[in-house]
Amino acid sequence: MLDIKFIRQNTELVRRKMLERGQEMDMSPFLNLDTRRRDILQEVEGLRSDRNTVSKDIGEKKKKKEDASEQIARMGEVSARIKSLDDELKKVEEDLNAMVMVIPNLPHDSVVYGTSSEDNPVIRVWGEKPQFSFAPKPHWDIGEDLKILDFERGAKITGARFTVYMGLGAMLERAIINFMLDLHIFDHGYTEVLAPFMVNRESMTATGQLPKFEADLFRVDQVDYFLIPTAEVPVTNIHRDEILSEKELPIHYVSYSPCFRAEAGSYGKDTRGLIRQHQFNKVEMVKFSRPETSYDELEKLTANAEDVLQRLNIPYRTVSLCTADLGFSSAKTYDVEAWLPGQDAYREISSCSNFEDFQSRRAAIRFRREDTGKLDFVHTLNGSGLAAGRTVVAVLENYQQADGSVVIPEALRPYMKGIDRIPAIG
RNA sequence: GGAGAGAUGGCUGAGUGGUCGAAAGCGAUCGCCUGCUAAGCGAUUGUACGCCGUAAAGGUGUACCGCGGGUUCAAAUCCCGCUCUCUCCGCCA
Numbered sequence: 001m002l003d004i005k006f007i008r009q010n011t012e013l014v015r016r017k018m019l020e021r022g023q024e025m026d027m028s029p030f031l032n033l034d035t036r037r038r039d040i041l042q043e044v045e046g047l048r049s050d051r052n053t054v055s056k057d058i059g060e061k062k063k064k065k066e067d068a069s070e071q072i073a074r075m076g077e078v079s080a081r082i083k084s085l086d087d088e089l090k091k092v093e094e095d096l097n098a099m100v101m102v103i104p105n106l107p108h109d110s111v112v113y114g115t116s117s118e119d120n121p122v123i124r125v126w127g128e129k130p131q132f133s134f135a136p137k138p139h140w141d142i143g144e145d146l147k148i149l150d151f152e153r154g155a156k157i158t159g160a161r162f163t164v165y166m167g168l169g170a171m172l173e174r175a176i177i178n179f180m181l182d183l184h185i186f187d188h189g190y191t192e193v194l195a196p197f198m199v200n201r202e203s204m205t206a207t208g209q210l211p212k213f214e215a216d217l218f219r220v221d222q223v224d225y226f227l228i229p230t231a232e233v234p235v236t237n238i239h240r241d242e243i244l245s246e247k248e249l250p251i252h253y254v255s256y257s258p259c260f261r262a263e264a265g266s267y268g269k270d271t272r273g274l275i276r277q278h279q280f281n282k283v284e285m286v287k288f289s290r291p292e293t294s295y296d297e298l299e300k301l302t303a304n305a306e307d308v309l310q311r312l313n314i315p316y317r318t319v320s321l322c323t324a325d326l327g328f329s330s331a332k333t334y335d336v337e338a339w340l341p342g343q344d345a346y347r348e349i350s351s352c353s354n355f356e357d358f359q360s361r362r363a364a365i366r367f368r369r370e371d372t373g374k375l376d377f378v379h380t381l382n383g384s385g386l387a388a389g390r391t392v393v394a395v396l397e398n399y400q401q402a403d404g405s406v407v408i409p410e411a412l413r414p415y416m417k418g419i420d421r422i423p424a425i426g
Numbered sequence: 427g428g429a430g431a432g433a434u435g436g437c438u439g440a441g442u443g444g445u446c447g448a449a450a451g452c453g454a455u456c457g458c459c460u461g462c463u464a465a466g467c468g469a470u471u472g473u474a475c476g477c478c479g480u481a482a483a484g485g486u487g488u489a490c491c492g493c494g495g496g497u498u499c500a501a502a503u504c505c506c507g508c509u510c511u512c513u514c515c516g517c518c519a
Contacts, residue, residue, distance in 0.1 A: 041476050045488040052488090055500040059444035068499080075499040243436095243473095373455090375473080 001100050001362050008034055017106040020113055020323040033096045040092065044085040051078050102212045105358040107323045108332040114322025120335070121322070126306065127315030129339055130398055138342035139396040140273035143169065145404055146422055149274065161263070161278045168422045173281060175415035176391045177256055180283040180308055184385055188304045190254035190285060195234035197257055198225040203237040206363035208329035215264040227260035231284035232382045236359060239288060244367040244378060250289040250297055254385065257282060274389045275347065281388035287381040288365065291357065294379035298354040301383045302334045305350040308386050312409045314394045315339035317346055331356045338390065342397040349390045352383030
């Protein structure tokens with residue numbers, strides 16, 4: 001969330017930045033509530049101060065067996081007034097909070113203005129697209145032909161947008177996950193985390209999924225828990241309500257998790273194959289950084305995600321999301337898009353964001369500065385490194401052969417017991 | 427799922443209605459002393475929000491003793507509900 005004081009003092013800037021995101025915002029309800037809140041506070045705290053003084057006096061009079069009934073009666077009235085002001089204050093703060101919690105983050109000044117994903121500037125293009133002597137197939141055909149992906153049975157077992165991986169397909173996904181984890185742990189310096197796949201409402205609120213996007217989440221019926229849409233949620237919440245020491249920053253975590261997304265509103269999009277599932281696997285990188293270095297950390301984070309594709313020798317490009325395409329909590333995001341020859345398109349395989357203090361303010365994740373001794377919010381960042389299912393897609397489509405088989409990228413073979421190819425059937 | 431115990435400041439731990447933002451100890455920071463180290467002595471040692479201050483410094487008020495309600499002129503302290511932790515039993519990977 002944004003700092004209420006900041007909104008109060010920079011109302012016009014906030015309004016303009018929201019407009020850049022494509023969201024018109026009337027700031028006056030916010031300002032009115034904020035003013036009312038401070039008015040109430042001043043009155044109620046004045047009354048409390050008065051009551052504290054008089055109550056002490058009453059105590060002393062009673063000790064001396066003097067009469068205090070006049071003061072007791074007067075304080076009874078004051079307390080009644082405090083009570084009614086408290087009730088109003090609570091309501092005002094709830095309303096104010098509800099308003100602030102659904103305001104998205106301010107785009108960083110380097111984020112270009114745009115009205116759709118068409119406007120995302122391409123930052124880098126890497127790799128050579130493979131040339132085929134045949135028409136490259138989309139991964140859903142490859143997967144079915146090799147009997148490694150079973151969409152129909154996934155639908156039977158659960159429903160639409162669930163898939164069964166079989167044999168070397170299952171092994172390939174597992175190999176990719178382990179390869180990516182090892183790369184980030186041993187080459188990029190991240191600490192591995194395995195956190196809960198269900199979280200409570202507080203955690204979802206801290207990272208920004210709630211209260212605005214409940215419809216996108218799967219909720220557990222018996223308890224008020226949610227299936228995580230990304231490991232970002234449990235991993236960022238590791239340090240919720242904590243004060244970190246400046247020395248330990250930046251903190252780098254990497255975590256495997258399945259991800260569950262209701263994908264509300266996305267029906268009709270990407271209905272075929274593995275691209276848009278209700279459940280998928282992902283390796284996620286999460287960083288906690290000093291504010292001064294968070295944008296350097298974002299560049300490194302993105303480079304770490306790109307490194308996965310480079311080692312797999314899969315062509316990709318990196319785009320910077322424009323103001324309209326930026327996620328709710330993010331100040332700046334790079335999307336890494338893998339080349340998918342079967343679909344003749346680049347498709348998102350990683351999303352790397354700097355949330356600045358948007359999440360840490362919600363989550364109360366702070367650190368103590370060594371020079372001043374003051375507390376400050378950390379900056380949080382995260383990025384996929386990478387989405388495992390989509391990496392399977394990229395491998396299948398880029399490494400498909402004329403005979404229908406798929407070659408395993410060399411970097412994955414140690415994780416596949418040396419198997420170098422998924423053979424064609426028949 | 428059943429029974430019991432507990433939750434206080436960075437930590438340990440006292441505190442059963444007013445003099446408690448909270449004893450004491452530990453730790454930490456600063457200073458003094460000591461020709462190194464240790465010991466010793468003194469001081470300081472939370473956070474949030476509001477107001478004053480151009481700002482920083484600072485001052486001031488309020489709140490916070492797991493969370494939420496209640497009683498009372500007054501609650502860490504009394505009452506009710508909840509959450510979490512620990513121990514035992516049951517169940518289970």
